[in-house]
Amino acid sequence: MSADPHKDGTVHRFGASLEEASGAVILLHGRGGSAEDILSLAEAMYNPRLVYLAPQAAGSTWYPNSFLAPRESNEPWLSSALRKVESVLDLAIAAGIPRERIVVGGFSQGACLSTEFVATHPGRYAGLIALTGGLIGPLGSDVTHVGDLAGTPVFFGSGDPDPHVPWSRVQESAEVLTDMGAKVTARRYPGRPHTVSQEELEFGRRLLQDAFAAV
Template sequence: MNSLDPHAKASVVQFGAPLSEAIGVMILLHGRGGSAQDILSLARSLYDPRLCYLAPQAANHLWYPNSFLAPRETNEPDLSSALRKINSLITEAAEAGIPTERIFIGGFSQGASLSTEFVASHPARYAGLMTFTGGLLGPLGTDISHEGDLAGTPALMFCGDPDPYIPWPRVEESAVVLRAMGADVTTYRYPGRPHIVTAEELALAAEMVKTAIANFNL
């Protein structure tokens, strides 16, 4: 493993349609200590046989070492490596003829924060963003704004309150940033919900996926 680019050769678990035959892609990112197989369990609730589901495996089961609220430099070079890994999957999809507007990105916990950070730092029209307990990276009280146009990308942001890792105010701040970039963001706050993904969240995400696919320009 390259210590400067730890996720460069990360394996990618695939589910659903082959990339060469798929009409769209869903990239799913696992949480701290999790695995690609773990996060692909969500794919069964978000399943469409025409989609290719891709789940990269983070080196040492974590995308970056410290809290998403830590100074960004303390999460390097892992964070930049993780963002490059996702971008390589976007490139792979483009080479197969699948543009960003037919690519969904989502994740849980650390993977949710990484998903949010990727979309904000690589702005384009995506099929959808689904963040199951996460938000943009950076210490509380600092500027987390990004530049660029998300061109109406639908985004669902779910979180319990209180959550042991993700403060609800950061979810709200992240939603404000994404809306300013042109995303269509809906947030869902669940008082007292533990650090999990619920059936209700998956049902809401599945409905968004269904609507987005119906509007694909094929």
């Protein structure tokens, strides 16, 4: 087994070129999904000035077990996944797009990975869009992190009950990121299946619109 299974995963692109984009959106797919799947969200939240970047996970999963499983049971995949997101962030930064003009987001497992990445790599981002996800770690464990998110706008949206993501973890994640200085909006959708709703896409679209209004 590779110690870095996601290292060579292809990064798919949509929208403006990296060289001409005024901002970037990193989108992370869910378990069993693909980079092409998650880029369909880019079409729903399209801004012609932005480049949308979607890395492909090895075996279509970022880590093998639930995000609520003991962290060691998801290694080395989880650490590799976080490094992969960092490499995509570095790709955008190297092209001249600073962190404060980069949004990170995803659905389900990708939303968990997005949230964990921003919490463990704190700074000012253009935004975080977590569609059915939260910080990684067993229920009842300490998921607090240290660092300043400096007003980063964050959107959490999730159904309740959800078969994979308990609303309690979404709330807890929202509180942790708020304590780190993010400006958090969380929306609970009673009885909504494990999917992305039009309202959530509208929240995401507005976050991008506001984040890049002055660019």
